[in-house]
Amino acid sequence: MSDIKTNRSKVRTRGKRAGLDLHQIVEAARSLDANMLSMQSLADFLNVDRKALNYHVKDRQTLLNLVAKDMFSCRFSSNGIAKSKNWQDACRLYAMDLVDGLTALDGLAEHFNESLASWGLEPTEALFGWLGKAGFKDDVAVRLVAMLVTLCMGFARDAIQVKNSADRPRPRTLRAALANVDVSKFENLARIADLEVDTYNRKQMEFNLEIFLLGANAILQPEV
Template identity: 55%
Template structure:
């Protein structure tokens, strides 16, 4: 997946907003060197030794900038290189889903700024093209393939954000909330939940993602066999 980059222009060709000769990749690279808490449009302009208006030509505000940083980090981890070479469509789905999960998780606290729509849709062209080809070759109808890939994305994104929350809070939020609720309830009325709360199953890591993918793929395989 190519990194974010706009075509360069000569000095004579630059419009007023391009006087500094910046492109998006330069801006993102510079922003990555500044702590998120200290990052602002002005601090970034200062680090690049440009007027803030030069940044506004490319990036309108800090949330947009954080979104670009997250997308850049994500696209560096999520690639379609191995999908076409997978041994089966099931493995292709696993590679896609796990790559998506790891890509989102790699951006850490910036995950909330990832937005997979609009002009940044190019993040997934290569891996998605490869996956849809594998699904077509396996016999999936286009609508079924679209629904399967949408579920892969939704579940991978949701789980990655869950994992980021667990890291940020230093524990397992669902287990903590369940134990807190049981402390204020009658334990004998919730024997199953009390047992589950003490198991200590980690539902935030890679193992959980693997289980999610296995279950989703098993369901997709069953539907494919029926049709």
């Protein structure tokens, strides 16, 4: 952060005179622990009066939203999507970039705006462009994108849950449930529990995405 100086020996400055802009504030906030981030802790870090921050950001919630949006936007753009070979590749890239953007947020994921109204205009515009070229009607394209975003958000939530842990809740809870019953009555579940398939890794997301694409293609090319 070459443009951010935090010389605590200097007198704190206020309002416009602090020389801050929104970019500097967000950049500084990203360097701090999100769980400990507050308007006051950021003001202390920047060595400015808290009112200097309030001139740009009204409260902690707004600050967290701005930090989350900035982190997310670094990984979710329209560049690759616009250059995709076809609508399927556009969907794949959109989905994986969305997942990467969400998982990068970690604890800030709760501040993600589900509608993508302001967080992903360009990539979403590019995706709808590909779906339109492929022949999907607008109402169908809307439902497909809503489904795709739901798939991505669900997977990202799971991935964040296990990101810093070796624990996999689904197989663990299944094994715990089977430990208290007669497993002979649940031979299918017992067999599945022994497999310990990891449904939290990238391979699972790729599987989800290919099923989505198969379904979408079936809509595009219905059987005669």
